[in-house]
Amino acid sequence: DAKTTQPPSMDCAEGRAxxxxxxxxxxxxxxxxxxxxxxxxxxxxxxxxxxxNNETNEMASLIITEDRKSSTLILPHATLRDTAVYxxxxxxxxxxxxxxxLTFGKGITLSVRP
Amino acid sequence: DTAVSQTPKYLVTQMGxxxxxxxxxxxxxxxxxxxxxxxxxxxKIMFSYNNKELIINETVPNRxxxxxxxxxxxxxxxxxxxxxxxxxxxxxxxxxxxxNEQFFGxxxxxxxx
Numbered sequence: 001d002a003k004t005t006q007p008p009s010m011d012c013a014e015g016r017a018x019x020x021x022x023x024x025x026x027x028x029x030x031x032x033x034x035x036x037x038x039x040x041x042x043x044x045x046x047x048x049x050x051x052x053n054n055e056t057n058e059m060a061s062l063i064i065t066e067d068r069k070s071s072t073l074i075l076p077h078a079t080l081r082d083t084a085v086y087x088x089x090x091x092x093x094x095x096x097x098x099x100x101x102l103t104f105g106k107g108i109t110l111s112v113r114p
Numbered sequence: 115d116t117a118v119s120q121t122p123k124y125l126v127t128q129m130g131x132x133x134x135x136x137x138x139x140x141x142x143x144x145x146x147x148x149x150x151x152x153x154x155x156x157x158k159i160m161f162s163y164n165n166k167e168l169i170i171n172e173t174v175p176n177r178x179x180x181x182x183x184x185x186x187x188x189x190x191x192x193x194x195x196x197x198x199x200x201x202x203x204x205x206x207x208x209x210x211x212x213x214n215e216q217f218f219g220x221x222x223x224x225x226x227x
Contacts, residue, residue, distance in 0.1 A: 032213065043118070043204050043218030044157065085155070101147075101170055102216060104157040 004088045004105055011111040018075040020108055022088030025069040031090045033064060034102070035073045039084040044104070047073065047086075078112045085109050117141050118219035120205050126225045127195060134191045135222045137205030145169075146188035147206040147216065148180060157204070163188050164210055192224075200226045 005023040012018040024033065034049040048055055048062045050071075055062045061074040075082055085107040118139045127133055139146065147170075148160040162170035166182040177193045188207075192199060205219040 038157075041221075043206070043221050044216075045218065046215045049213060049215070101159045101162065101172075103159075106156070 004090055006086075006088055006105065006108040008106065009109040009111065011113055012078050014080060014112050014114050015077055018078040018082065018110055018112070020073040020075075020086050020088075020110060021070065022073070022108075023070045024088070024090045027068050027090050028092075031092055033062065033068075033071050034089040034091060035060070035062065036087045036089065036102070036104070037082075037084040038087070038107070039081070044087065075110075078110075080112050080114065083110060083112045118205055118207055118217050120203075120219040120222050122222060123220065124223050124225075126227065128227055129195055129197060131195050132191070132193045133195060133224070134189055135203055135205075135224070136187070136189045137219055138187050139205075139207040139217070139219075140186065141207060141217060143207035143209050143217070144185050145208050145210045146182065146185075147208075148188065148190050149204040149206060149218075151202045151204060151221070153201070161188075161190075195224075195226045197226050200224055 032049050032051050035047040036044045037047055038044045047059050048057055050062045050064055052064055064071045087104050087107040089102055121136045145164045147162045149157050150160055151157045159172050160174045161180045163182045179191045182188045202221045202223050204221045206216040208216045
């Protein structure tokens with residue numbers, strides 16, 4: 001699996017957009033970008049994934065550069081409850097499923113300040 | 115209507131004991147996982163099961179034995195507990211046919227004294 005690089009931490013003001021960057025310069029053509037987050041003392045939570053097109057759901061937007069070597073997760077209106085560790089993971093989609101595992105790195109700690 | 119549940123939430127025990135952690139999912143998923151998150155917060159996969167069959171075993175000591183009585187349950191039994199086993203253990207599940215959207219349980223914090 002391609003390796004990802006994320007800054008260790010960032011903060012943003014409540015109500016503002018949080019833009020979380022991720023570098024994955026060795027990504028292969030069949031690898032997807034996944035984002036998960038882990039709020040303190042809870043299990044990780046799936047946020048979004050994408051291949052090459054930008055994606056949006058009720059939680060966030062995922063912007064993937066045209067060369068696919070980096071991406072940005074956008075939380076459009078951050079709240080205090082969005083304070084968490086955010087993991088960017090690159091993985092083959094793996095519709096074979098059961099042997100498709102997620103490899104979590106250190107992630108980026110997002111602190112949302114009042 | 116909890117999706118992935120684990121019991122117990124906290125487990126404190128002495129070295130050398132044998133303990134089990136239980137996991138149940140009511141999502142109709144056919145693939146389940148165990149992850150370990152150590153004190154440095156690294157989250158690592160241990161096992162995955164699909165339809166009660168072991169698929170992934172990430173060089174975990176054989177003191178750890180997962181058991182899947184049915185698709186909805188994946189239990190983790192640990193023999194001869196060691197200090198280094200202290201961690202938070204997370205269960206997760208997904209549909210084999212889906213992308214990597216795994217649903218995680220709340221975790222079990224194991225402390226070995």
